[in-house]
Amino acid sequence: MINFIKKLFSNEGKAKDPVCGMMTNINSAKYKSNYRGRLFYFCSAACRQQFEEKPGEFVG
Numbered sequence: 001m002i003n004f005i006k007k008l009f010s011n012e013g014k015a016k017d018p019v020c021g022m023m024t025n026i027n028s029a030k031y032k033s034n035y036r037g038r039l040f041y042f043c044s045a046a047c048r049q050q051f052e053e054k055p056g057e058f059v060g
């Protein structure tokens with residue numbers, strides 16, 4: 001039961017890279033960008049760069 005609960009919350013601490021859709025770890029994320037008061041996390045500098053050029057394309 002405890003393992004089940006842990007599994008349910010295993011997505012905590014992770015965020016989706018809006019550019020490529022990969023899950024990134026918030027705690028170890030190197031690539032972040034703030035857009036309209038929201039913090040986005042990226043798997044790589046290339047993804048972050050793409051996002052910062054046209055954030056409106058990745059955020060609905």
Ligand SMILES: [Zn+2]
Nearest residue numbers: 017020043047
């Ligand atoms: Zn990415």
